[in-house]
Structure formats: C-alpha cells, structure tokens
Amino acid sequence: MNFSKIARVAGREFASTAMTKGFIIGALVVPALMAALIPLIAILSAAAQPPADKGTIYVLDHSAEVFDDISSRLSPEEVRQRWEDRAKRASDFAKGMIGKAGDSASDSIDNAMSFIKTPEFRIVPTAPDADIEEIKAQIREQLSTKAALEDPMQKVLAVIEIDADAAQKLNDEEGLGSYQAFFRPKLNEETVGEIESGIRWSIRERRYDNAGLDRDMITELANVNARESKEITEEGERKESSGIATFLIPVASLVLLIIATMTGGQYLLTTTIEEKSNRVVEVLLSACSPMELMTGKIVGQMGVGLSLLVVYNSVGIAALIAFNRLDMISGQTIILFFVFFLLAYFMLASMMAAIGSAVNDMREAQSLMTPVMLTMMIPYFFFMPVVRAPNSMLSTVSSFIPPISPFIMIMRVSSTDPPPAWQIAAVILVTVIAVFFFLWFAAKVFRVGLLMYGKPPNLRTLIKWIRMA
Amino acid sequence: MGAGVSNAIMMNGVRKTFGPKVAVEGIDLQIPQGSMYGFIGPNGAGKTTTIRMIMSILFPDAGELSVLGKKSAVESKDRIGYLPEERGVYKKMKVANFLMHMGRLKGLDARGLKPKVMEWLERVELADVSKKKCEELSKGMQQKVQFIASVLHEPDLIILDEPFSGLDPVNMRLLRDLINEQHTNGKTVIFSTHVMQQAESICDHIIMIHHGKKVLDDTLSDIRTRFDPHAIHVDTISDADQTTAIAAIQGISAVHKHEGIYEVKVADSIDQQQAMQSILAAIPVSSIEIKRPTLEDVFIEIVTEGTNAQHHDQDQQQLRAQLLAGSKGEEEASS
Numbered sequence: 001m002n003f004s005k006i007a008r009v010a011g012r013e014f015a016s017t018a019m020t021k022g023f024i025i026g027a028l029v030v031p032a033l034m035a036a037l038i039p040l041i042a043i044l045s046a047a048a049q050p051p052a053d054k055g056t057i058y059v060l061d062h063s064a065e066v067f068d069d070i071s072s073r074l075s076p077e078e079v080r081q082r083w084e085d086r087a088k089r090a091s092d093f094a095k096g097m098i099g100k101a102g103d104s105a106s107d108s109i110d111n112a113m114s115f116i117k118t119p120e121f122r123i124v125p126t127a128p129d130a131d132i133e134e135i136k137a138q139i140r141e142q143l144s145t146k147a148a149l150e151d152p153m154q155k156v157l158a159v160i161e162i163d164a165d166a167a168q169k170l171n172d173e174e175g176l177g178s179y180q181a182f183f184r185p186k187l188n189e190e191t192v193g194e195i196e197s198g199i200r201w202s203i204r205e206r207r208y209d210n211a212g213l214d215r216d217m218i219t220e221l222a223n224v225n226a227r228e229s230k231e232i233t234e235e236g237e238r239k240e241s242s243g244i245a246t247f248l249i250p251v252a253s254l255v256l257l258i259i260a261t262m263t264g265g266q267y268l269l270t271t272t273i274e275e276k277s278n279r280v281v282e283v284l285l286s287a288c289s290p291m292e293l294m295t296g297k298i299v300g301q302m303g304v305g306l307s308l309l310v311v312y313n314s315v316g317i318a319a320l321i322a323f324n325r326l327d328m329i330s331g332q333t334i335i336l337f338f339v340f341f342l343l344a345y346f347m348l349a350s351m352m353a354a355i356g357s358a359v360n361d362m363r364e365a366q367s368l369m370t371p372v373m374l375t376m377m378i379p380y381f382f383f384m385p386v387v388r389a390p391n392s393m394l395s396t397v398s399s400f401i402p403p404i405s406p407f408i409m410i411m412r413v414s415s416t417d418p419p420p421a422w423q424i425a426a427v428i429l430v431t432v433i434a435v436f437f438f439l440w441f442a443a444k445v446f447r448v449g450l451l452m453y454g455k456p457p458n459l460r461t462l463i464k465w466i467r468m469a
Numbered sequence: 470m471g472a473g474v475s476n477a478i479m480m481n482g483v484r485k486t487f488g489p490k491v492a493v494e495g496i497d498l499q500i501p502q503g504s505m506y507g508f509i510g511p512n513g514a515g516k517t518t519t520i521r522m523i524m525s526i527l528f529p530d531a532g533e534l535s536v537l538g539k540k541s542a543v544e545s546k547d548r549i550g551y552l553p554e555e556r557g558v559y560k561k562m563k564v565a566n567f568l569m570h571m572g573r574l575k576g577l578d579a580r581g582l583k584p585k586v587m588e589w590l591e592r593v594e595l596a597d598v599s600k601k602k603c604e605e606l607s608k609g610m611q612q613k614v615q616f617i618a619s620v621l622h623e624p625d626l627i628i629l630d631e632p633f634s635g636l637d638p639v640n641m642r643l644l645r646d647l648i649n650e651q652h653t654n655g656k657t658v659i660f661s662t663h664v665m666q667q668a669e670s671i672c673d674h675i676i677m678i679h680h681g682k683k684v685l686d687d688t689l690s691d692i693r694t695r696f697d698p699h700a701i702h703v704d705t706i707s708d709a710d711q712t713t714a715i716a717a718i719q720g721i722s723a724v725h726k727h728e729g730i731y732e733v734k735v736a737d738s739i740d741q742q743q744a745m746q747s748i749l750a751a752i753p754v755s756s757i758e759i760k761r762p763t764l765e766d767v768f769i770e771i772v773t774e775g776t777n778a779q780h781h782d783q784d785q786q787q788l789r790a791q792l793l794a795g796s797k798g799e800e801e802a803s804s
Contacts, residue, residue: 281556
C-alpha cells in the first residue's frame with residue numbers, strides 16, 4: 001500500500017465531491033438558510049397579525065354588582081398594562097432560554113413583541129330592563145351595512161348578559177349563576193380571551209367580597225412556586241430532562257449519523273460507477289492498485305461525511321450553548337459519535353464500493369441497493385423502543401448487530417440513560433470486526449468488478465468473484 | 470539466466486482462465502529492454518488479458534512473470550506507462566488538472582509538473598484546451614491526452630493497448646511519431662493491435678496471439694523470410710487474359726488472377742529474379758514485383774496450418790473476411 005497514492009486518490013475524491021457548488025449549496029447553505037428562516041418566520045407571523053379590535057362592549061348586568069369591576073378591568077389603561085406585562089414576561093423567558101447568545105437575539109424578541117397590538121374597549125352598561133335582542137340586532141345591522149363607522153369605537157364587539165345570581169346565591173337550593181357572552185364574528189382570539197377572562201375575574205372578585213374573603217390572601221395561598229427540579233445522577237445533580245429533550249438528542253444524533261453516512265456512501269457509489277462507465281478506472285489502475293484506489297476513495301468520501309458532521313455538530317452544539325443546555329451532551333458522547341460514524345461509514349462505504357464496482361450504471365445499481373437501503377431503514381424502526389428504554393433487552397441486543405449497531409448505540413449513548421462503558425467497548429469491538437469483514441468483501445468484489453463490463457452480477461456471481469479474487 | 474536482467478518483460482508458462490474460459494494458455498515470452506514489440510491477433514485473442522497480467526491488474530493462475538526485473542508490476546508501476554484499451558478521462562476535470570493528477574499518482578513531484586504538462590500538450594497541439602473540461606474534447610483529442618498521461622512520468626516501459634483505434638490519419642501519424650521517439654530514446658515499447666498493417670509499419674518484433682496461445686514470436690524481417698510466399702505480382706498493359714501465357718513459362722507452378730493482378734507462384738527450385746526476367750520476356754508488363762508476405766497472410770498461414778487441404782482455402786477466406794471486417798470497422802470508427 002502506497003500511502004501517498006491513497007492520499008492522492010482521496011484528495012481528488014474529496015475535492016471532486018465537496019468542492020463543488022452543488023455540494024456546498026445542498027449540504028451547507030440550505031440548512032443554514034433554513035436556520036436563518038426560522039426567526040424570520042416568527043417575525044413575519046407576528047407582523048401579519050390582524051389589527052387590534054376596538055369597539056364597544058354592552059353589559060346587561062342583572063346582578064347589578066359586577067359591572068363596575070368589568071368596567072375597570074377592561075378599561076384601556078388596565079388592558080394595555082396587562083398586555084405589556086405579559087409581553088415582558090415572554091420576552092424575559094425567551095431571553096433566559098437564549099442566555100448568552102447576545103443582544104441581537106433579545107432585540108429581535110423585543111421587536112417581535114412590539115408587533116402585538118393591544119385591543120381597546122369601551123364598556124357601556126345597558127338599562128336593567130333593556131332587551132338584549134335589540135343590542136344583538138345592532139351588531140347585525142353594523143355587519144350588513146359594511147359602511148365605515150364615524151367613530152371606530154362605535155363598533156359593537158360583544159354583548160354580555162350577567163345572571164342575577166352570578167355573584168351571590170339567591171336561595172340555597174341552587175348554585176351560583178354565570179354569564180352569557182355574544183360576540184361579533186371574526187374577532188381576534190386574544191380579544192375574546194381578554195374579554196371573557198375579564199368578566200370571569202370580575203365575577204370572582206364580587207364572589208370573594210360577598211363571602212368575606214381577601215383576594216390577595218387567596219392568591220397567596222393558591223400559589224405554590226416550586227424551585228427548578230433536578231435529577232440525581234451518579235456524578236451529582238442535573239436539570240431534569242424534560243420529555244422533549246430525552247427524544248431530541250437521540251433522534252438528532254441518529255438522523256445526523258444516517259445523513260452523514262448516507263451522503264458519503266452515495267457519493268462513493270456515484271463516483272465509482274462514474275469512473276467505471278467513463279473507462280477511467282483502468283487508467284487509474286495503471287498507476288495504483290485496486291486496494292489503493294478503493295481505500296483512497298473510501299477515505300476521500302469519509303472526509304465528505306466528516307465535514308458534514310463537523311458543520312452540523314457545530315450548529316447543534318452552538319444551539320445547545322445558546323439555550324444553555326450544554327449539559328445534555330457530554331464530550332464523551334461527541335467523541336463516541338465520531339467513532340460510530342466511522343464504523344457505520346466504513347460498513348456502508350464497503351457495500352457501496354462493491355456495488356459501484358460491480359455494475360455498469362446507476363440503474364443497475366438500484367436492484368443491488370435495495371437490501372442496503374432497507375438495512376439503513378432498520379434503525380428508524382428501532383427509534384421509539386430504543387429511546388423509551390435504552391437499556392432494554394431489545395436495545396442491548398440490537399446494538400450488537402452490525403451493520404445497524406452504530407446507529408442503535410448512538411441513540412443509547414446520547415439518551416439520558418446511557419449504557420455501561422463495557423457495553424460500549426464491546427459493541428465497538430464487535431463492529432470493528434464486522435468492518436474488517438465488510439472491507440474484505442468489498443476489496444474482493446472491487447478488484448474483480450472494476451474491469452467487468454456487461455451483464456450486472458447477481459449474488460451468485462458476486463460469490464464467484466470473491467472466490468476468484 | 471543472465472539474460473533475464475536485460476529483459477523488460479519475461480513470462481513463463483503464464484495461464485489465465487475466467488471460469489470455464491481459457492483466456493491465456495501457457496504463454497512464454499521475453500521482451501528485451503529497448504525493443505519495440507507488437508502484439509497482434511484478432512479481437513478476443515487474449516492480448517488485453519496478457520497485458521493486464523503484465524500490469525498486475527490481473528494475476529495469472531499459473532506461471533511466472535517478471536516486469537522490469539521485479540516479480541510483478543506492482544513494485545514498478547511508476548516506471549511503466551500504460552494506455553489501456555478501455556480508457557477514459559474524468560469528464561468534469563480540466564485537461565491540465567487531469568494530467569497533473571495522473572502525474573502525481575505516478576509519483577511525480579508537484580514542482581515542475583505543470584510546465585511539463587503544458588509542454589506535452591503543446592507537442593500534441595492541445596495547448597489551447599488545457600483549461601477545458603475533458604468532456605469537451607473530441608475522442609481523438611482525449612486519446613492524445615491519455616497518451617500523454619501514459620508517458621508523462623518518463624517510464625522505462627510503455628505498454629499501449631490498441632493505441633491507434635479511433636484516430637484519424639493525421640493524428641495516427643502524430644502518435645506513431647511520438648511512439649517512435651520513445652523507442653529511439655531507448656524505452657521499451659509494446660503495443661497491441663488487431664490491425665496488422667499498423668504493426669507492420671511500426672514494429673521490429675512481432676508476437677502473434679491466437680486463442681490465448683503465442684503462435685508467432687519473431688522479428689519482422691525473419692518473419693518475411695520465413696513466410697516468403699515465393700511468388701511474383703504481375704500487372705499487364707493489355708486487358709487480354711494472360712493466364713495461360715504466364716503459366717506456360719518455365720518454372721511457374723501456378724497463376725491466379727485476383728483483381729486484375731496476376732499472382733504468379735514460382736517453383737521452389739527456381740530463383741525469383743530469373744522467373745521475373747522470363748515473365749518480362751514473355752508478355753507486356755506494366756509492373757512486376759516480388760510478393761512480400763503481409764502479417765495478415767502470415768497469420769492466416771499459421772492459423773490454418775494443419776487443417777486438411779480441402780478446408781484450407783475455405784478457412785483462409787473466412788479468416789481473411791474476419792480480419793478485414795475488423796480493420797474495416799476500425800477505419801470507419803476513425804473517420
């Protein structure tokens with residue numbers, strides 16, 4: 001084996017694959033663009049909010065005691081105050097999540113909040129004996145005329161009818177009454193929510209008073225503010241892994257591993273078929289041996305897969321740093337990730353090199369590719385059971401079966417309940433042995449297949465080739 | 470085996486089978502350094518398999534082989550230039566970059582490689598396409614680029630498998646001159662062809678392969694002497710048939726008229742010069758020459774040897790037609 005030749009082949013393989021516009025755009029720019037688009041979408045959806053609702057709310061208060069509270073609760077000043085407070089809380093929360101990510105992010109959150117438009121209400125009491133149907137008719141009339149109102153506040157948004165016993169029982173046999181709201185159609189969800197919660201708050205306020213209870217005291221008593229939950233591990237304590245996080249890291253690892261292996265593998269298949277169908281392969285074989293050629297090609301495409309991994313991993317780690325959740329992965333996991341990538345890649349690449357050398361064009365490769373692709377699908381089927389129970393019998397056994405072992409193991413390793421170290425070591429050992437078997441097989445097929453033109457081989461011919469080589 | 474040192478290639482009972490098919494059956498040969506050898510034989514004779522074994526792309530099932538004094542070409546690949554029959558280029562690569570890549574693969578230093586590539590491209594009149602992608606080149610141009618790739622690293626042994634296929638006459642001459650130049654510079658050159666005339670015009674030693682066996686291994690002049698047909702070609706001035714007139718001359722054993730030219734077989738005991746003079750005296754002649762054996766004749770002679778007389782002529786005609794079809798196809802491909 002001449003290493004400078006292998007390096008030469010690998011260099012060309014890498015350059016011809018990764019240094020192309022297609023690869024850079026497809027593999028790097030597109031995900032980057034998508035990442036950039038997410039905040040943009042958030043801003044756009046905020047900007048696309050409908051104008052704030054403004055108008056009159058009629059209150060027919062049969063109880064004769066709730067109106068004042070409603071009037072002050074839904075007054076423009078109080079509504080605006082509450083909305084601002086809420087926006088501030090959301091923004092503080094988001095900033096807390098992003099943590100050290102910087103001012104630009106919090107600026108964009110502030111911007112997004114400024115798009116939220118506060119509704120404005122005029123609360124009008126009706127005469128106690130007023131006919132509610134008349135007010136409803138007023139809404140219908142406004143809807144049918146379509147003409148713009150002189151004063152936008154004249155627009156009737158809602159009619160609220162409050163029961164006489166809403167805040168106080170009239171007799172002991174029946175429970176407390178309630179209210180009924182009639183809304184103009186197509187109001188913003190937030191407007192309806194604001195009005196309804198305002199009414200409920202006001203009715204509750206009256207009820208507390210009537211029962212002789214102190215509102216502040218009830219609030220205080222009702223509020224149980226727990227400190228952040230932690231998980232106790234062998235090493236110490238850590239933030240509790242929330243449901244989504246337990247799935248997020250393993251599934252991201254699995255998908256990333258599959259993408260990186262498949263990308264390198266696919267390119268290897270394509271370039272091998274290309275070299276064969278271009279008839280450039282024998283020219284190359286005049287300069288290097290089939291083993292040197294295959295090794296160089298595998299190493300070159302490994303570089304392609306690795307560069308994908310490095311880019312995506314960096315993005316992932318940056319995201320974790322941004323959300324201050326770097327504790328979710330360890331340095332060990334990252335190292336193991338690269339180990340499992342290499343193992344998975346070498347197995348897939350061997351198969352791809354063997355197939356690529358055996359066939360004459362991409363079409364012929366398809367039939368031989370089917371079993372390979374099916375094998376690559378298996379880890380997806382195992383995703384749910386493995387992530388739910390990373391140390392179950394199924395998870396443990398399946399992580400010892402090459403060629404799916406690296407994929408299963410990366411899910412287990414990156415889960416919140418990683419397997420013991422001896423298992424990791426054993427799986428790596430078993431897989432390394434498998435890798436050598438795959439490479440041996442590929443080398444045999446590669447050497448014979450490269451110079452065979454004509455009918456594509458079936459499994460029997462492949463075995464014959466292996467005997468031949 | 471002191472001679473082994475000066476042999477560029479030595480094969481001893483080399484045999485190669487593909488499943489039930491025997492591609493090469495026990496070939497022995499010695500190719501001395503600095504010689505110019507032609508491998509000839511019809512398509513499928515085993516030429517490419519033999520060359521691939523020399524290049525260690527295939528390995529023999531049996532027999533011994535040495536290349537440039539080494540057990541196999543693996544150890545001396547950088548000293549061999551090889552233009553395979555199945556040849557191609559990286560379509561998307563630029564011409565100069567492709568040649569530099571091949572040069573580096575052959576162990577050349579990056580330094581000084583580019584001027585060298587450019588110099589070669591100029592010699593084959595391709596300097597202006599050095600920055601073009603290989604796929605933009607015509608087939609003939611690609612072939613010249615591939616030839617450069619095989620000699621760029623100044624190898625001691627150059628093996629060219631069907632180097633002229635697909636070339637027009639002008640480029641064929643250019644390539645022939647380049648090959649001759651390599652030979653003059655003391656390089657060992659081996660090339661294979663199924664077009665016998667090409668071998669005749671360029672080689673000094675011929676190896677003929679048929680059905681995986683070596684059927685001829687001799688210098689061109691020796692072959693001509695050995696296979697001298699002892700015949701004279703005669704063209705007459707008049708259109709009148711002269712067959713009987715020629716046949717009547719003493720010492721003439723047979724006369725055939727073929728496409729207006731008489732092929733006159735001279736009895737073995739008679740000197741050809743003497744026979745020519747007798748013919749000149751007997752009939753009006755426009756041209757007369759001693760018939761020289763072509764490799765095609767030699768090949769057919771060898772292959773049909775031993776078949777009984779009845780089938781002899783028929784076999785010869787069939788083979789000739791086969792060979793003709795082969796070289797015809799070649800000419801069509803190059804036009």
